[in-house]
Structures are given as structure tokens and as C-alpha cells.
Amino acid sequence: MTATSDLVKKEDLSPELSVQPQLRVVAPSVDIYENNDEILLHADMPGVEREEMAINLENGRLTIAGRRRLCGQGAAVFEEFGEVEFRRTFAVPQGINIGQVGAELKEGVLRLHLPKSDAVKPRKIEIRQG
Numbered sequence: 001m002t003a004t005s006d007l008v009k010k011e012d013l014s015p016e017l018s019v020q021p022q023l024r025v026v027a028p029s030v031d032i033y034e035n036n037d038e039i040l041l042h043a044d045m046p047g048v049e050r051e052e053m054a055i056n057l058e059n060g061r062l063t064i065a066g067r068r069r070l071c072g073q074g075a076a077v078f079e080e081f082g083e084v085e086f087r088r089t090f091a092v093p094q095g096i097n098i099g100q101v102g103a104e105l106k107e108g109v110l111r112l113h114l115p116k117s118d119a120v121k122p123r124k125i126e127i128r129q130g
Helices: 003-011
Strands: 024-026 030-034 038-044 052-057 061-068 084-091 100-104 109-115
Touching: 038 084, 052 109, 061 109
Parallel strands: 024 084
Antiparallel strands: 030 038, 038 109, 052 061, 061 084, 100 109
16 A cells, blocks of 8 residues: 555545634645655645645644635625635655655645655665675
8 A cells, every 4th residue: 555545545524623613614625646755745725825824744644724815895795705714634654754845835736745754765676696
């Protein structure tokens, strides 16, 4: 079983209650990729600014959260695209180099790089002639 399948299988889609109960809590859509060097997570969080985002990784759990705030002019007559809190939690497999985790936010997509430690990376074993 790969680290990615462990990450997906153990994800928690039932988010904790929001600090601001008036905001609707939504689980962002996520794509997860794995290669020899890292696990790459893409989370769709449209309208969330970097300052309104939080990423926490502790005790084997990764939580991504962000608030989309709208500054409307006047009273809302009809609203489908309102303020919302995105939140999703995953179980992180062992072997992730926590000190090297990186994140970038571009065009509403959070890209989270979870590099593997050298101990879990696949390696080629040289066969010596005996």
C-alpha cells in the first residue's frame, strides 16, 4: 500500500465546528499525487487569500483551512457565492520530512508539497559481482 492511498483512505471529511458558526463549512476538492520524492496535494479553495489560510501538521494529522470573505456593495438580493470556511483533515503517513513541507497558493489552488524522508524513498540496490 502506498503512502498516498494511506493518506486518502484515512482522510476525515467531517470538519470540526468553525470558530465562526455563521460561516458554512465546506470540504475543498482535493487531488493527491505521489512520486518517488514527495506527495503533492492540490486543494481547490477559490477566493481564499493567503492571509486567511492556515495549514497545520501535528501528531500525524494535516489540516488545511481557509476563509473566503466577500466585500459586497449594498444589501444582498440573491447570493450563491457567499462567505465560506474551507476545512479538511487528513492522516499523514509516516516518512514525511516535516521540516521540508512547503505550500503555495495560486489562482485559488493550494499546492502542498510533502517531501518523503530519505529512509522511505525507493532506491536502487547495486548488485556486486561475487
